[in-house]
Amino acid sequence: MKTVWDAVVVGGGPAGSFFAFELAKRGLSVCVFEEHAAVGLPSHCAGHLSIRSLRSLGLYPLPQGVLENTFSAANFYSPSGAKFSVHLSQPVTCAVNRARFDQLLAEKAACAGAEFCLGSRVESLVVEGGFVKGVNVAQPDGSTVRVSARLVVDAEGVSSRLLRQAGLHALNPEGLVYAVEAEVDGVCEVEEHAVEVYVGKAYAPNFYGWLIPRLDGTAKVGLAVGKGNPKAYFERLWRRHPVASRQLKKAKVKSMAFHAITLGGPIPQAYGNGFLAVGDCASQVKSTTGGGVIFSITCAKIAAEVAAEALQNGDLSADFLQLYQRRFMDALGFDVSVMLRARKALNQFSDEKLDRAVRFVEKVGFGKALRDIDEIDFQGQMLLSILKKPAAYATLAYLLAMYLPDFRP
Numbered sequence: 001m002k003t004v005w006d007a008v009v010v011g012g013g014p015a016g017s018f019f020a021f022e023l024a025k026r027g028l029s030v031c032v033f034e035e036h037a038a039v040g041l042p043s044h045c046a047g048h049l050s051i052r053s054l055r056s057l058g059l060y061p062l063p064q065g066v067l068e069n070t071f072s073a074a075n076f077y078s079p080s081g082a083k084f085s086v087h088l089s090q091p092v093t094c095a096v097n098r099a100r101f102d103q104l105l106a107e108k109a110a111c112a113g114a115e116f117c118l119g120s121r122v123e124s125l126v127v128e129g130g131f132v133k134g135v136n137v138a139q140p141d142g143s144t145v146r147v148s149a150r151l152v153v154d155a156e157g158v159s160s161r162l163l164r165q166a167g168l169h170a171l172n173p174e175g176l177v178y179a180v181e182a183e184v185d186g187v188c189e190v191e192e193h194a195v196e197v198y199v200g201k202a203y204a205p206n207f208y209g210w211l212i213p214r215l216d217g218t219a220k221v222g223l224a225v226g227k228g229n230p231k232a233y234f235e236r237l238w239r240r241h242p243v244a245s246r247q248l249k250k251a252k253v254k255s256m257a258f259h260a261i262t263l264g265g266p267i268p269q270a271y272g273n274g275f276l277a278v279g280d281c282a283s284q285v286k287s288t289t290g291g292g293v294i295f296s297i298t299c300a301k302i303a304a305e306v307a308a309e310a311l312q313n314g315d316l317s318a319d320f321l322q323l324y325q326r327r328f329m330d331a332l333g334f335d336v337s338v339m340l341r342a343r344k345a346l347n348q349f350s351d352e353k354l355d356r357a358v359r360f361v362e363k364v365g366f367g368k369a370l371r372d373i374d375e376i377d378f379q380g381q382m383l384l385s386i387l388k389k390p391a392a393y394a395t396l397a398y399l400l401a402m403y404l405p406d407f408r409p
């Protein structure tokens with residue numbers, strides 16, 4: 001194995017592979033270390049993504065085997081089973097097979113010239129004179145190899161063990177929720193092209209539950225919770241939720257995975273001397289929905305642009321690399337702050353209030369105001385675009401009125 005690179009990447013998830021793709025296509029040498037024997041496995045993600053964002057990143061249409069379904073509707077259920085539906089004028093989101101999606105990104109990177117070392121766990125950073133200079137990689141025989149790089153890109157996901165070694169703050173544990181996701185067979189009473197969402201503290205405190213159907217009766221079903229045992233909540237949703245229990249009454253669990261989601265908003269510093277952090281480990285995730293794939297890829301692209309400039313100029317200092325933070329906050333900052341506020345407000349709603357809110361938004365026809373949206377990632381901008389509609393205005397005013405009495409600055 002070559003032991004000196006322009007950049008090494010820790011982690012072959014979407015953030016790591018897309019960074020490697022963007023850097024390699026600029027003619028720079030890059031190696032991705034992935035601890036698992038195959039990219040994308042084990043999979044822990046629902047893979048529910050915005051079609052428009054994928055398209056703007058050059059990733060849509062997706063090849064067969066990666067795309068599982070497309071969605072033009074969503075049904076939201078309160079804990080008592082009250083329903084609010086949105087039916088859009090066109091498919092706006094899709095579900096991907098996350099393992100195959102990750103493999104697709106890795107193949108793109110490899111075709112552009114990036115190298116992948118699978119089954120290679122990065123144990124630690126090499127830090128010299130205040131600069132990150134490479135990584136120590138565990139070998140299958142138990143030995144460790146030092147690999148030098150002008151830049152190290154941390155894309156290790158939510159575990160984020162390397163941030164501290166680079167002199168940065170680790171992810172804030174208060175921003176984490178704990179998820180369980182199951183592959184299930186035999187769901188019923190679901191629309192083929194609608195995502196089911198279950199809100200409320202009784203079933204998923206500080207987050208929500210979801211059911212993402214495929215066309216063959218299988219589905220991805222999961223939830224996340226701020227506190228407590230996600231599996232116990234999952235069983236409760238399955239058995240007791242007035243709607244989910246019907247949809248899952250004949251279903252069987254084929255597999256189950258547990259993983260954390262980071263909702264606290266981007267870390268304040270995702271760069272250091274010779275070091276960048278991208279994706280979940282930099283908490284580049286939507287606080288409202290926990291979706292992080294599009295933001296990870298968007299930020300990986302920005303990171304590669306800045307990295308290429310830094311490598312070409314020979315300036316890998318934090319002073320130069322802070323441009324990365326500035327550029328990704330320019331791209332996401334407004335939406336991130338709207339979503340953080342929305343998450344905070346949602347977490348304060350009692351189940352009774354949620355129940356009333358769901359009934360209200362259905363009654364005023366809020367779903368119709370959303371009919372023409374074609375984007376779900378940039379939710380601050382989405383909000384601005386729908387606010388002109390009376391039903392959206394009424395909904396916002398109603399939610400605000402419900403929220404304010406609970407507000408604790």
Ligand SMILES: Cc1cc2nc3c(=O)[nH]c(=O)nc-3n(C[C@H](O)[C@H](O)[C@H](O)COP(=O)(O)OP(=O)(O)OC[C@H]3O[C@@H](n4cnc5c(N)ncnc54)[C@H](O)[C@@H]3O)c2cc1C
Nearest residue numbers: 011013014015035045046047048122157279280291292293
């Ligand atoms: C249950 C659940 C459902 C989700 N659903 C959605 C969804 O529907 N839509 C969406 O957009 N997002 C979703 N997310 C979030 C999404 O999965 C993440 O935001 C996304 O995977 C982040 O990509 P990443 O590349 O930063 O990290 P990851 O995908 O976690 O990739 C990190 C990679 O680094 C490797 N790694 C870690 N440490 C090391 C090391 N020391 N050495 C070598 N390799 C290492 C890991 O093996 C892994 O392959 C979901 C998350 C969960 C938990």
